[in-house]
Amino acid sequence: MNVLIILAIMTVIIIVWASVDYMLGRKKHLTATNKLKLDPENGQWSFYSEGTKFFKQYFEDLKSAESFIYVQFYIVRNDPLGKEMFQILKKKASDGVTVFFVVDALGSHKLPKSVIESLEESGVNVLVIERPKFPYLFYSFNRRNHRKISVIDGDFAYIGGFNVGEEYLGKDPKLGHWRDYHLRLSGSVVKQFYALIDWELKQSTAQTFHFEFPPVEEKGKEKFTLFATNGEHMESFFLSKINEAKESIFIGTPYFIPGRKIVQALKTACQNGIKVKILIPMRADHPFVKEAAIPFLLPLLHAGAEVYRYYPGFYHAKVFMIDKSFCDLGTANFDKRSFHLNNEVNCLFTSQELIDTVLKVVDFDLQQSEQLQLPDLTKRSLLERTKGLFAITISKFL
DSSP states (O other): OHHHHHHHHHHHHHHHHHHHHHHHHHHHHHTTOOEEEOOOEEEEEEEEOOHHHHHHHHHHHHHHOSSEEEEEESOBOSSHHHHHHHHHHHHHHHTTOEEEEEEETTTTTTSOHHHHHHHHHTTOEEEEEOOOOSSSHHHHHHOOBOOOEEEETTTEEEEESOOBSGGGGTOOTTTOEEEOOEEEEESTTHHHHHHHHHHHHHHHOSOOOOOOOOOOOOOOSEEEEEEEEESSSHHHHHHHHHHHOSSEEEEEOSOEEOOHHHHHHHHHHHHTTOEEEEEEESSOSSTTHHHHHHHHHHHHHHHTOEEEEEOSEEEOOOEEEETTTEEEEESOOEEHHHHHTSEEEEEEEOOHHHHHHHHHHHHHHHHTEEEOOHHHHHTOOHHHHHHHHHHHHTGGGO
């Protein structure tokens, strides 16, 4: 009995500490949140939705670098795919190319210290950012840098959903075929990535780096805009675009936990005759994310939205489309974490050719999916409902 009392007291203390830590950490963070939205720049594009093709091109571009490489991912594994990238970066650094390798402290926490030391010994500038720290340990633990961008010389820039690991090639038997969307850009838009890098380094590290970016070749007729946030402003951006919709809204995301404001805006869109489609995965790669989505999906299904679950494997793409004439593709999920905690960056464009290309892939993915019906959610067991109640209480951390 005494043991149970002690455990209960300790649990209460931990909950109170975490709550106060989060509240104070959030308050301080809000004083420093900002956004970076740059003027549109011209560019040319390539679109990737399959890991094998994406990494083949990506590694070829890394190998072709002559002066500058900036690589940033949320997750980098020390598996065969990660090791292949490490060898390329070390070789380019030893050849005199300025190389930056940037990863999130928790997303890539499994990277051995020996790997980081080996990269640094080869001349690679390694930055492990957003480490949990006092005085707001719990809050900073949840503050993640979720950006996935790369810049190679002044020639190419990458942005999208792929991280670096064998699962992104579909080699995880639990998750199966991996679906993601990623852009490879060239032309004047690469200068936007230079601005983002400067912004990123100033925010994320006390270190000062002095380097000159390679010149950018002016080419491409399509316009692209980067929109970056560091823990706020993403929700208000999505709300503003939803309210602009006249005919259709499409949301593709692995985690649909958007909060009440977004749900209300989408319900209103449905009631106004706007067609709303949402594509999410059937499989889950994290506990409780499926259960946490249900309270947000139910009112939308009642309002007439169409919800599809991707069955062939894991759907990890992050795409938001309005009226088939505006598209947002990048790193932000449609969840509270991306809206209020994470550092994210999305690419905005109205290129009809690129939108049509994305739509073809989206349509194919919808054909591979099963439409979710109200009875699928209303006829849940008591255990499933209990899990859902717990999931919604922790939804901001999922």
